[in-house]
Amino acid sequence: MQSMNAKDAVSASLAECFITIEGNRYNFMQAINLEASIEKTKSEIPILGRTGKGNKTTGWKGSGSATFHYNTSIFRELLYRYKETGQDVYFDIQITNEDPTSSVGRQTIILKDCNVDGGILAKFDADAEYLDEDLDFTFEDWEMPEQFSHLQGMQ
Structure with missing residues (x-):
């Protein structure tokens, strides 16, 4: 019987994690x-x-959640812009997982046309070690330009 190696x-x-908003690409290193x-x-x-009864797939919907360090105003700027102008801004999120120790290589997923559900406007916590913020979002499409390779023994 073959099993997975812990290193994998x-x-x-x-x-x-990179976020592209209106042609500007941000390295979201503050993502938790x-x-x-x-x-x-x-x-x-x-x-x-x-x-x-049988079950037939008729479509799908995409959603997500993230936690970030509370040290960027980018999402608050999008919410403010919506409040002031009614213009809702959609953006892309690219996530790549790669562990050089693992034999599976890397996987990249691009979430297309993301839209935030809302967000924190202001925050403090005198008892916390650091501030973070949660963000819920939806997305309209996704791509997978890179995918993990199969582990040895899977096929």
Whole structure:
């Protein structure tokens, strides 16, 4: 029986996060964590001759959440702009995971047309070690220009 080598677990902190807003690309090194997922939307399909219904995928929706150190005003600027002008700004987020110890290589996901759900305007905490902020968002599309290779023994 073959099993995974411990060295092939991808380090949680060895990642890069870039955000592109209106042609400006920012290295979001202040990101603490980010998770994006898709949820498939399905319709229940009645089928003659069966007691149960089938399920057919009819689409998907993308959403995500992230935590950042509270040391950038970029998202507050987008929220302020929306408040003042009604113009909502969409942006892309690129996440690359690569651990040089692991044999799987690197994976890059680009989340397209992201839009924040809201955000923190001001914050303090006299009892905290540092300030961070959570951000929820949706996205309209995604690409995977690089993907992890298979571990030895998977195929």
